[in-house]
Amino acid sequence: MASAIALVPNWPSTRFTGDSTMDSYDHAPVAVLSSIPSDSHTWNLVFLHLLLEESGFEVVNLGACTPLSLVVGECVERRPDVLVVSTVNGHGNIEGAELIRQVRADARLAGLPAVIGGKLGVHGAGNDRYAPRLREAGYDAVLIADDAVAGLRTFLNQLRTLAPASRDAA
Secondary structure, X not given: OOOOEXXXXXXXXXXXXXXXXXXXXXXXXXXXXXXXXXXXXXXHHXXXXXXXXXXXXXXXXXXXXXXXXXXXXXXXXXXXXXXXXXXXXXXXXHHHHHHHHHHHHOHHXXXXXXXXXXXXXXXXXXHHHHHHHHHHHOOOEEEOHHHHHHHHHHHHHHHHHOOOOOHXXX
Protein backbone atom coordinates (compact mmCIF):
# COMPACT_ATOMS: atom_id res chain seq x y z
CA MET A 1 0.00 0.00 0.00
CA ALA A 2 1.31 3.44 -0.87
CA SER A 3 1.41 5.82 2.07
CA ALA A 4 -0.59 8.98 1.64
CA ILE A 5 1.04 12.05 3.14
CA ALA A 6 -0.63 15.42 3.49
CA LEU A 7 1.11 17.99 5.66
CA VAL A 8 -0.37 20.96 7.43
CA PRO A 9 1.76 24.03 6.60
CA ASN A 10 2.65 26.83 8.98
CA TRP A 11 2.88 24.88 12.22
CA PRO A 12 4.34 27.38 14.72
CA SER A 13 7.76 26.43 15.97
CA THR A 14 9.70 28.37 18.57
CA ARG A 15 12.97 27.32 16.98
CA PHE A 16 12.36 28.64 13.50
CA THR A 17 14.43 31.65 12.41
CA GLY A 18 12.62 32.71 9.26
CA ASP A 19 14.04 30.82 6.26
CA SER A 20 11.96 28.25 4.40
CA THR A 21 13.67 25.05 5.51
CA MET A 22 14.44 23.24 8.73
CA ASP A 23 18.05 24.16 8.10
CA SER A 24 17.04 27.58 9.42
CA TYR A 25 16.26 26.38 12.93
CA ASP A 26 18.48 27.80 15.62
CA HIS A 27 18.17 24.38 17.31
CA ALA A 28 17.40 20.95 15.94
CA PRO A 29 13.72 20.40 15.18
CA VAL A 30 11.94 18.42 17.90
CA ALA A 31 10.01 15.18 17.51
CA VAL A 32 7.81 13.75 20.22
CA LEU A 33 7.87 9.96 19.87
CA SER A 34 5.25 7.84 21.57
CA SER A 35 3.35 4.63 21.62
CA ILE A 36 -0.22 4.03 22.84
CA PRO A 37 -1.41 3.13 26.36
CA SER A 38 -1.77 -0.61 25.78
CA ASP A 39 1.48 -1.14 23.83
CA SER A 40 4.44 -2.29 25.95
CA HIS A 41 6.82 -2.82 23.03
CA THR A 42 10.00 -0.74 23.03
CA TRP A 43 12.14 -2.03 20.15
CA ASN A 44 10.10 0.01 17.67
CA LEU A 45 10.60 3.15 19.74
CA VAL A 46 14.36 2.58 19.96
CA PHE A 47 14.57 2.12 16.18
CA LEU A 48 12.48 5.23 15.48
CA HIS A 49 14.39 7.27 18.05
CA LEU A 50 17.62 6.50 16.20
CA LEU A 51 16.03 7.15 12.79
CA LEU A 52 14.70 10.53 13.94
CA GLU A 53 18.08 11.50 15.40
CA GLU A 54 19.76 10.42 12.16
CA SER A 55 17.30 12.71 10.38
CA GLY A 56 18.42 15.68 12.49
CA PHE A 57 15.69 15.74 15.14
CA GLU A 58 15.99 16.17 18.86
CA VAL A 59 13.80 13.33 20.17
CA VAL A 60 11.52 13.36 23.20
CA ASN A 61 10.82 9.63 23.58
CA LEU A 62 7.83 9.11 25.88
CA GLY A 63 8.29 5.35 25.91
CA ALA A 64 5.86 2.45 25.94
CA CYS A 65 2.38 2.32 27.49
CA THR A 66 2.12 6.09 27.18
CA PRO A 67 -1.03 7.66 28.66
CA LEU A 68 -2.83 9.82 26.09
CA SER A 69 -2.86 12.77 28.49
CA LEU A 70 0.95 12.60 28.75
CA VAL A 71 1.35 12.78 24.97
CA VAL A 72 -1.00 15.76 24.72
CA GLY A 73 0.65 17.50 27.69
CA GLU A 74 4.18 17.04 26.33
CA CYS A 75 3.10 18.34 22.92
CA VAL A 76 1.53 21.43 24.50
CA GLU A 77 4.58 22.06 26.68
CA ARG A 78 7.30 21.35 24.13
CA ARG A 79 5.61 22.50 20.90
CA PRO A 80 7.40 19.86 18.81
CA ASP A 81 7.79 20.02 15.06
CA VAL A 82 6.26 16.56 14.63
CA LEU A 83 4.46 13.88 16.63
CA VAL A 84 5.46 10.31 15.73
CA VAL A 85 3.28 7.48 17.09
CA SER A 86 4.37 3.87 16.74
CA THR A 87 2.53 0.75 17.79
CA VAL A 88 3.00 -2.94 17.20
CA ASN A 89 0.39 -4.58 19.44
CA GLY A 90 -2.50 -4.35 16.99
CA HIS A 91 -4.52 -1.69 18.84
CA GLY A 92 -3.18 1.34 17.00
CA ASN A 93 -6.38 1.79 15.02
CA ILE A 94 -8.35 2.27 18.25
CA GLU A 95 -6.03 4.01 20.70
CA GLY A 96 -4.13 5.85 17.98
CA ALA A 97 -7.38 7.35 16.71
CA GLU A 98 -8.33 8.48 20.21
CA LEU A 99 -4.86 9.96 20.73
CA ILE A 100 -4.99 12.13 17.62
CA ARG A 101 -8.56 13.24 18.41
CA GLN A 102 -7.31 14.47 21.79
CA VAL A 103 -4.32 16.19 20.17
CA ARG A 104 -6.52 17.90 17.56
CA ALA A 105 -9.06 18.91 20.23
CA ASP A 106 -6.45 21.22 21.76
CA ALA A 107 -6.39 24.37 19.63
CA ARG A 108 -2.69 24.85 20.40
CA LEU A 109 -1.94 21.56 18.61
CA ALA A 110 -4.42 21.76 15.75
CA GLY A 111 -1.71 22.08 13.09
CA LEU A 112 0.95 19.83 14.62
CA PRO A 113 2.21 17.43 11.92
CA ALA A 114 1.45 13.92 13.16
CA VAL A 115 2.19 10.45 11.82
CA ILE A 116 1.25 6.98 13.03
CA GLY A 117 2.68 3.68 11.92
CA GLY A 118 3.26 0.07 12.78
CA LYS A 119 0.87 -2.79 13.33
CA LEU A 120 -2.41 -0.92 13.51
CA GLY A 121 -4.67 -3.96 13.72
CA VAL A 122 -4.73 -7.73 13.84
CA HIS A 123 -5.57 -8.38 10.17
CA GLY A 124 -2.05 -8.65 8.73
CA ALA A 125 -2.12 -7.37 5.16
CA GLY A 126 -5.67 -6.15 5.81
CA ASN A 127 -4.51 -3.53 8.30
CA ASP A 128 -4.46 -0.96 5.51
CA ARG A 129 -8.23 -0.73 6.04
CA TYR A 130 -7.51 1.51 9.04
CA ALA A 131 -5.54 4.16 7.16
CA PRO A 132 -8.52 6.24 5.95
CA ARG A 133 -10.08 6.27 9.42
CA LEU A 134 -6.83 7.35 11.05
CA ARG A 135 -6.27 10.11 8.47
CA GLU A 136 -9.86 11.26 9.02
CA ALA A 137 -9.22 11.32 12.77
CA GLY A 138 -6.35 13.75 12.18
CA TYR A 139 -3.07 12.05 11.25
CA ASP A 140 -1.18 13.60 8.35
CA ALA A 141 0.32 10.25 7.44
CA VAL A 142 -0.47 6.62 8.22
CA LEU A 143 2.51 4.38 7.51
CA ILE A 144 2.16 0.61 7.33
CA ALA A 145 3.60 -2.36 5.50
CA ASP A 146 6.94 -2.58 3.75
CA ASP A 147 7.16 1.09 2.79
CA ALA A 148 6.60 2.50 6.30
CA VAL A 149 10.24 3.50 6.95
CA ALA A 150 10.61 5.03 3.49
CA GLY A 151 7.28 6.80 4.03
CA LEU A 152 8.49 8.25 7.33
CA ARG A 153 11.68 9.50 5.70
CA THR A 154 9.58 11.14 2.96
CA PHE A 155 7.30 12.69 5.58
CA LEU A 156 10.28 14.10 7.50
CA ASN A 157 11.86 15.42 4.30
CA GLN A 158 8.60 17.17 3.40
CA LEU A 159 8.60 18.81 6.83
CA ARG A 160 11.95 20.32 5.94
CA THR A 161 10.39 22.21 3.02
CA LEU A 162 7.69 23.86 5.11
CA ALA A 163 8.16 27.28 6.62
CA PRO A 164 6.61 27.19 10.11
CA ALA A 165 5.00 30.46 11.16
CA SER A 166 6.56 32.29 14.05
CA ARG A 167 4.95 31.69 17.46
CA ASP A 168 3.98 35.37 17.61
CA ALA A 169 1.78 34.95 14.56
CA ALA A 170 -0.05 31.96 16.07
